[in-house]
Amino acid sequence: MADLRIDFAGIQSPNPFWLASAPPTNTGYQVQRAFEAGWGGAVWKTLGEPVINTSSRFAAVHFGGQRVAGFNNIELITDRPLEVNLKEIAETKKRFPDRTIIASLMVEPKREKWHEIVKRVEAVGVDGLELNFGCPHGMAERGMGAASGQQPDLVQAQTAWVKEVAQTPVIVKLTPNITDITVVARHAVKGGADAISLINTINSLAGVDIHSWNTIPHVGGQGAHGGYCGPAVKPIALSMVAECARDREVGVPISGIGGISTWQDVVEFMLMGSTGIQVCTAVMHHGFRIVEEMIDGLNNYLDDKGLSSVMELIGKSVPRYSNWGDLDLNYKVVARINEEHCINCNKCHIACEDASHQCIDMLTDAAGKAILQVREEDCVGCNLCSIVCPADGAIDMIAVDTGAAPMSWNQRNQIISGLGSSYSEVEVG
Numbered sequence: 001m002a003d004l005r006i007d008f009a010g011i012q013s014p015n016p017f018w019l020a021s022a023p024p025t026n027t028g029y030q031v032q033r034a035f036e037a038g039w040g041g042a043v044w045k046t047l048g049e050p051v052i053n054t055s056s057r058f059a060a061v062h063f064g065g066q067r068v069a070g071f072n073n074i075e076l077i078t079d080r081p082l083e084v085n086l087k088e089i090a091e092t093k094k095r096f097p098d099r100t101i102i103a104s105l106m107v108e109p110k111r112e113k114w115h116e117i118v119k120r121v122e123a124v125g126v127d128g129l130e131l132n133f134g135c136p137h138g139m140a141e142r143g144m145g146a147a148s149g150q151q152p153d154l155v156q157a158q159t160a161w162v163k164e165v166a167q168t169p170v171i172v173k174l175t176p177n178i179t180d181i182t183v184v185a186r187h188a189v190k191g192g193a194d195a196i197s198l199i200n201t202i203n204s205l206a207g208v209d210i211h212s213w214n215t216i217p218h219v220g221g222q223g224a225h226g227g228y229c230g231p232a233v234k235p236i237a238l239s240m241v242a243e244c245a246r247d248r249e250v251g252v253p254i255s256g257i258g259g260i261s262t263w264q265d266v267v268e269f270m271l272m273g274s275t276g277i278q279v280c281t282a283v284m285h286h287g288f289r290i291v292e293e294m295i296d297g298l299n300n301y302l303d304d305k306g307l308s309s310v311m312e313l314i315g316k317s318v319p320r321y322s323n324w325g326d327l328d329l330n331y332k333v334v335a336r337i338n339e340e341h342c343i344n345c346n347k348c349h350i351a352c353e354d355a356s357h358q359c360i361d362m363l364t365d366a367a368g369k370a371i372l373q374v375r376e377e378d379c380v381g382c383n384l385c386s387i388v389c390p391a392d393g394a395i396d397m398i399a400v401d402t403g404a405a406p407m408s409w410n411q412r413n414q415i416i417s418g419l420g421s422s423y424s425e426v427e428v429g
């Protein structure tokens with residue numbers, strides 16, 4: 001059995017599975033039940049000045065038969081007094097000394113406020129701090145959360161204030177509601193962050209009720225933008241993790257968050273540079289016990305790959321993630337239809353005719369049977385037919401040898417500019 005322990009910026013955790021700061025980490029009762037189920041760590045529901053929440057504050061996007069494809073909320077940070085949370089953190093840590101407890105913090109951007117809360121939470125034995133510069137609603141209107149997180153200089157300054165007094169590792173949680181996440185990540189590192197976590201929720205409006213004309217959710221007929229999370233945001237989160245992981249000026253451990261619900265998601269985030277991961281929506285949907293399958297799945301995967309430690313996964317796919325301009329323009333795949341699996345639904349033909357390059361023909365074979373056939377010389381290898389195909393194994397995308405040497409757009413440009421502007425692009429292989 002492989003070793004699932006991680007060392008996250010000096011924080012030792014029995015496995016990479018942490019609960020994200022959110023409703024499942026609101027109380028000691030919940031976090032202790034999560035630890036009983038097997039979670040390696042928990043980032044406590046964000047601490048700060050207790051808030052008043054709105055009633056009616058969650059909504060979900062159900063899509064194509066999948067419930068909670070996306071989740072939207074207008075909840076704020078903890079609504080419980082700091083002393084109560086601190087007492088329960090201390091009790092939980094005492095009962096589960098081997099598990100990781102991170103205190104998520106959000107206060108006004110004032111040095112003394114940060115100093116005060118850091119000292120108070122560290123006194124009860126947390127393993128680390130997560131600075132919440134991410135909540136997109138409510139707290140932002142008070143100059144906190146995403147309002148801080150969208151100002152790189154303010155992120156740097158606040159991180160530095162925390163580092164002046166912190167005894168434990170400091171994780172800066174980033175908002176995705178920004179043009180380039182690496183800019184804020186770099187400022188967090190300049191401020192002294194030991195690690196970053198991402199993503200917090202994405203600005204969203206879950207929907208509009210076409211009968212009442214109210215927003216979803218609404219509070220007495222009035223709505224406001226919320227934060228989006230759950231399976232729908234995973235590709236966005238993964239790309240932001242990848243951007244930070246490959247950025248040399250970031251260079252600190254990453255806690256990956258956003259749409260994670262299976263062990264396969266965990267492996268993807270770790271391959272893309274996360275040292276550990278955090279989960280919220282999947283637990284809100286299915287409960288704490290999903291971690292059992294995550295642990296089993298990850299164990300089996302590591303065994304199958306012959307890896308002795310989960311740490312060996314970290315960042316292995318990062319070198320395979322670059323810019324479009326570095327991709328080989330001479331690499332070619334074509335679609336091949338496997339007749340034994342094809343159910344002749346014609347979806348590939350329609351997609352190719354209407355939205356791609358019109359290269360899937362509807363033919364009749366010698367026995368009079370309808371078949372679909374790809375004209376490979378006209379296929380551009382876009383993958384669309386294999387994406388819309390509902391029959392597993394009916395369409396494979398096969399790499400074909402074009403005989404041409406690898407050539408990226410950047411390499412082409414270098415050659416063309418080296419040869420002078422009169423040189424025709426067509427002549428470059």
Ligand SMILES: Cc1cc2nc3c(=O)[nH]c(=O)nc-3n(C[C@H](O)[C@H](O)[C@H](O)COP(=O)(O)O)c2cc1C
Nearest residue numbers: 020021022046073199200229230258259279280281
């Ligand atoms: C209802 C709700 C409340 C949340 N509250 C917090 C919070 O207090 N602090 C925080 O840093 N993130 C908060 N989050 C964001 C999550 O920690 C996490 O970053 C986000 O949901 C993405 O992960 P997921 O796709 O696994 O849900 C909250 C999310 C939800 C759905």
